[in-house]
Structure formats: structure tokens, C-alpha cells
Amino acid sequence: MATRIEREARSETLLLNMGPSHPAMHGTVRVMVELDGEKILNSEVEIGYLHRGFEKTCENRTYFNLLPYTDRLNYVSPLINNLGYALAMEKMLGLEVPERARYIRVLLSELSRVSDHLTCIAAMAMECGAFTVFLYMIKAREFVWDVIEATTGARMTTSYIRIGGVRADLHPGHREAVGKAVEETRRVLRDVRGLLDKNKIFLGRTRDTGTISREDAVSYGWTGPCLRSTGVCYDVRKSRPYEVYDRLEFEVPLGERGDNFDRYNVRMLEIEQSLRIVEQVLARMPASSAPPGNDAIPPDRAIGESRRRKSGAPVRLSPNLEGSEKARYCDILAPDMSVVVPPKEDAYTSMEGLISHFAFFMKGHGIRPPKGEVYASVEGGNGEVGFYIVSDGSDRPYRLHMRAPCFHVMSALEQLIRGRFVADVIPTFGSLNMIGGELDR
Amino acid sequence: MGRENLKAELDRLFPEDIKSCGGPPGEQTIVVRREVLRPVMECLKSPAFDFCLLLDLTCVDYAAVEGTFEMVYHLYSLARNDRLRIKTRLPAGDLSIGTLTGLWKNAGWLEREVFDMFGVEFRGHPDLRRILLYDGFEGHPLRKDYPLRKRQPLIPGRGD
Amino acid sequence: MDGRFITTRFNSLLGWARKYSLFHYPYVTACCGMEYMSAACAHFDIDRFGAGWTRFSPRQSDMLLVVGTITHKLAPVLKTVYDQMTEPKWVVAFGACAVSGGIYDNYAVVQGIDTIIPVDIYIPGCPPRPEMVLDGLLKLQDKIQKQKQDWRWAGKT
Secondary structure, eight states: OOOHHHHHOOOOOEEEEEOSSOGGGTTSOEEEEEEETTEEEEEEEEOOTTOOOHHHHHTTSOTTTTHHHHHTSSTTSHHHHHHHHHHHHHHHHTOOOOHHHHHHHHHHHHHHHHHHHHHHHHHHHHHTTOHHHHHHHHHHHHHHHHHHHHHHSOSSOOOOEETTEESSOOOTTHHHHHHHHHHHHHHHHHHHHHHHTTOHHHHHHHTTSSOOOHHHHHHTTOOTHHHHTTTOOOOHHHHSOOTTGGGSOOOOOOOSSOSHHHHHHHHHHHHHHHHHHHHHHHHHOOOOSSOOOSOOBOHHHHHHHHHHSOOOOOBOOOGGGTTOOGGGHHHHBOSOTTSSOOOHHHHHHOHHHHHHHHHHHSTTSSOOOOSEEEEEEEEOSSSEEEEEEEEOSSSSEEEEEEEOHHHHHHTTHHHHHTTSBHHHHHHHHHHHTOOHHHHHO | OOHHHHHHHHHHHSTTTEEEEEOSTTOEEEEEOGGGHHHHHHHHHSTTTOOOEEEEEEEEEEHHHHSEEEEEEEEEETTTTEEEEEEEEEETTOOEEEOOTTTOTTHHHHHHHHHHHHOOEEETOTTOOOSSSOTTOOSOTTSTTSOTTOOOOSSOOTTO | OOHHHHHHHHHHHHHHHHHTSOOEEEEEOSTHHHHHHHHHSSTTOSGGGTOOOBOOSGGGOSEEEEESOOBTTTHHHHHHHHHHSOSSOEEEEESHHHHHOTTOOSTTBOSOGGGTSOOSEEEOOSSOOHHHHHHHHHHHHHHHHHSOOOOGGGOOO
16 A cells, blocks of 8 residues: 555656776776666766777887787786787788797687686676685686796786797796696685585676677677677687687587676686696697707807807806797797897897897887788687787888777676666676776777 | 678679778678668678678778778678678768668777777767767877877876 | 973874774776785785775775876876875875876876876886885885874974
């Protein structure tokens, strides 16, 4: 029976601003919602708060110099962006990457993908209140980053995958380190499954919230785990295999309903598949062709000797350059010397080496692909990462455009939250894995 | 559908409007006139060709070189695992083209980004405004005549 | 005992209390956010320095940790958040982009947040290792300890 107050109460809508600086907005997205009580009637998503002018900056840098900018696009899986750019350039230049370098690239890409999914699920769970999951997954991520740091030198933004190959070979203890990372990640996955999979609160917040149909997902241009959670099987690693993915066995997990829980589940399964790929890569990688030698001479003696004659003896380089000695170049970089950094032994002991080193880095020289355009894509943590490069024959790109997967995913956010409650915005936004560097470029 | 079949089919449906078709293997490209872009896109999205995914939509500024801007669209067909690049030229003095919102839902945001960065006007777009830069920003940064370091701060600095 | 002995002793007590109970507001935007997460979590715990609690409201926090790139679009929001914080407050610029604009010298990026708000500690790096973050935090704690605390109620001293 309606009371007087229910008949007389006015209903107005409230405009709520979940501003750019918000704990659950991953930093840089503004969602303005029109609320009737707790229900969202209408919303607007405003992006661009992390627009750092990547594309314009790249037009002013040489092809080699802009590599660090590609790291900072999807900064949770930076090696995958490096790889996308390197593949686009190798397509344009027609380079042949050595076998071992390809395996190394796949290994590090998959470790990056693991760290991307770990971070996404950790953040999503933390925002739903499961702080323990966040701590566990960041702990596992540290082990993965230890492996990446020992090989590439940096934990996150590595600039390691270069045009023509990789910067250096894997570090000597990589098998144990990767084994430890895989084991710790599997343990964390088991724990998190136990914490979240049948957890009534988590299920209540993520089951049937943020649901999207298959047709809508395709119409919005979704790719990656978000699209696969609706049941559409599209993975660039399977449909257009690059590097050595056609020789590896892995499955592509699919969801059914396209809701937040499916996106979480697909990511958890993908972590397991990535670990499977990592184990296969370690088993199948061709051995390093540089024999470990103890007859390396110190650098000052090498430079002194080079003034008298060409010695060709291996030189003991600084520990920073471990893995990028000249003897390893056949494993890690394409043989075309005009597009890769010449080895340090050559640069410091021979005139031709010095000249090629100088010419590689000097503006106006270095990598100059033929005129034309290319589009190459890889499977990033969020979907298809594509690079569209237009070259006019000079040492700088005429136009470099990155196809950002989470730009398309985020364009659907307004539809996903319409008609839902305010509390549903949080797990929905978390499960879409918005990465500001990629969204706004 | 192979490259020859696609070109033949499109030539049959749009005689004299498809300027060229080519490109290295795996990168099929067609160039169309901008007036027929929307009908060609509708045809490509239809079940006959089934390019259901609009992968990307961008623009290249060739104003200094050729006096035109070039719109580049990348489409993908899930069923046939086929990619296609469609290009169309816009004269630098008349930067407008029909919108693709209504065909693909992500076209809305993608076109807003091209409008923001290049100033291309999309006729028929329901909500054409800036997306990556703030509303009062003057100019379109990705054009070649916009200097890289020309800053437009929103709030005055501490030293001012 | 004259008043100055008591005020200096109380000064150090207040400095001690403030430095070991920093509530920070993580203004996270970009890649440095990942290293912030690492610094805040189990391996490189900042909780053991007393700064573990994040307060996502400017009214409740005393340290503004600006993590990542600030663009011109975001600058007014940063200034608003800084203005909303209550005294005493300290600002830490975390990462090369917050310190000086980093590798982005273009139309969109603020070349260092000290052009907008006063900064106490600069932590360089792209991104800085968590150990550098902890070092910066310790330097901030030293600074807080040495700072003359605010004595509005003490009258003219």
C-alpha cells in the first residue's frame, strides 16, 4: 500500500563524476553518470587525460630512437608493443630474424602477457575488495619481472626487442629463473582460484554484470580476451601466426556470456596457456651458437692490439653488455648490418666498425626503409596491437599509427554500464583492462 | 575470397569507382573515391564480403606533398581471416567525408579521434567533438604544420 | 627551562609523528603506477616505513604522490586536488615525467609538475626502481623531521 511519502517524493537524477583521479579509474578516465538512486540512466566516458603525443613525437624521431616510446604504450606488457613495432619494420625492410631470437621474443612476450593479466586481475579484485589477491598477484609478477630484468636490464620499460632481433641473448641462469617464475605463478593462480572462483561476493559482483553480446562486441571492434569472453575465437597468434607461434601448442580459452566473470576467467586461463608456451619455448629453443670461452682479452688490450693488426679475438665486455657480444650476433640479430647496432668490438677496434656505428645513429642515416606503408599486428594483452607505418624513404617515419585495442574496448563502456548500478561500474571497468598509455597514446 | 575475386566483385558492383587494388601479399589495398566510400563500406560489411570488424581508421597528412589528406581504413573478416585496407583521398581544402557510424559502433570514437588530430569533418556524425585533447585546444596537432612543441596550457604556471 | 627548549623538543616529537604516519594520495596516471604498485606491495613494502595506507581523498591525506605523466588536460585536476589537501602537505614527484616531462617534450605534456605545484622530493627514473622510491620516501621523512612545524596556537615565539 503506497504511503503518502511514496506518492509525494520527488525523483531527480544526480550527476556523479567519477573523476580522472579516482582509485578505480586506473588513473586517467573520467566517467560521468546520471543516477536515479543507484541506477545509471546515462553516462559519458571522457578519455584523453594521458594523451602524450606519441604519434606526433614519433614523426620527429628516427626509427631506432622511437623504440622506447613504444614501450610506454601498453606499459604492463611493454615487450609486446616492442615486438609489434619490430615486426612492422622488419616487414617493411624484408629482414630475416635468426631462429633463437624469435624464440627469445616469444618467451619474453608471453612473460609480458602473464604480467599484464596478473596486474589486470589484481587491480580488478582489489577494487572489488579482495586486497589479498592483489598482494599475491603482484608477488608473482615480481618473479616474472626478475626474469625480464636479468635479461633485458629493466623491469618494465625495456626497449629490448629491436628491429632485426633482440638486444642481447638470455642471461646464463635463465632456466632456473623462468622455472621459479612459472612455479610461483602457478601457485598464485591456484590460491586465487580458491579465493575468488566460488566466492559469493565476487560472483555476485561479476556474474551477469557488464554483459555484452557477440554481435555488439564485434561491432565495437573488440579483440583479445574481452572478445574471446563472448565466445568469438579470434587470436592473432592463431589466425596470423608470427614468430614461432605456429610451432607451439596452446589453446585459446573462450567464454560464454561476455560478462565480467568470463573476462576474469578467460584471463586466468590465458595465464596458464602462456606458461605452457613458455615451457615449450624453453624446451625447443635452439642452443646458443657462441661457445662459452675463457680466452677473452680485456678491452684496453684489444684496442691496443687493433692499432697494429686485426686480431679477432673475443673481448671481455662490461657486464652491461653481457649477451650482446659479437659472437652472439648470429643468434640475436639479423645479418643486415645497416639496420642493427654494430657490435662493440667492431666499433672500438676497427675503422669500418666505427664508421658504421656512427652512421647508424647519425640523423639522416641509419635505418631508412623504402617508400611505402605497412600494417603489422601482434596479440597484445588487450587484443590486436597494430602498427601502421608510412615511410617516405627518410630516416623518420612519415606517419606512425598504433591500433590500440583498449580504445575500441572502452568505446563500449557507456553501453555496458547503462541500466546497471553504480557499483557495477567498478568490476566492469576493471575487467576491461584499460591501460591509459595505450588508450590515449 | 582471393584478391582477384574481391577486386572483380567490387568492380562489378561499383564500376569506375575503385581506383586500384594491390599491395604486397597479405596486405590487400583498394583505393576508392570518397563519394562512394559509404556504399562500398556497406557492401563490404554485408554477408557477401563479411568484413565484420572495423580494425582501424586513421588519416595521413600529405598536404605538403600532394595537397591531400588520405583516410585509411582497415577491415577484417572473422569468417574468412582476411584483412583489407581501404584508402581514400580528401583535398586539403575540403576535409570532409561521410561518417561510418551506423555501420560499426566503434566508428564514433575513431572518427572523433581523427577529427581531433587532423580536423577532418565527418558528415552525419552524431557527436563530433574532441576526444583526446581538451575542448578549448586550438589547432589539430597531427597535421604537419602544427609544431611539435607548441604548448597550450590550461592553467597558468607558478612562475607566471 | 625556557620556552624554546620545549618547543624544539615538541617540534621533533611532532616531526617524528608526522613522518612515520604518512598517508599518501597516489595520483597515478601512467607507467610509473606499475612501479608504485610494486613499491606498495609485499616485496618492497612501504608499509614498514609507516606510509602504507593510501587515502583516496585529498582531505584525508598529507602526501601527494604524483605518479606518471601529467598532461595539460589533467593539470587543472592536479591543481584542484593539491588545493583541496589540508596542511601540512608534501608533494613527491615520482618518475621522470612528473619531474620534468620525461621523454615527452611536446604539445600535450606538462614539463614537470613543479610548474604547477610546489614539489618537495623528486624521484627520477623511467620508471624508478622501488628501492629509489623508498630512498625518496626516507629523504622526505628526513625533511619532515627537520621542518619547523606550524605553531599557530603558540602565539608569538
